[in-house]
Amino acid sequence: MKKIAVIVRDRQSEALRMGIGLSILNDVDIYIFDRKLEASDDILLNLEMIREMRLGLYTNTALNEGIEYLSTEDIAKRLLKYDNILPY
Secondary structure (H helix, E strand, O other), X not given: OOEEEEEEOOOHHHHHHHHHHHOOOXXXXXXXXXXXXXXXXXXXHXXXXXXXXXXXXXXXXXXXXXXXXXXXXXXXXXXOOOOEEEEO
């Protein structure tokens, strides 16, 4: 089992979906950087699945309500412990 971080920026729906898929055989955390998540149906469905699966979901901005906030510095320190980091 690998420890994987998914970094969400531009392709939000695709990144969330990828994080969900990778969690089947891996330990996955998802980090939303520098922007608010769009309020599309796909993203809302993916967020619901992420919460049901209890994946780690973090953000470095207060714009994303209901998602655990971590400073950029704290996220940078955490990224050192991952086997793979996938930026989107």
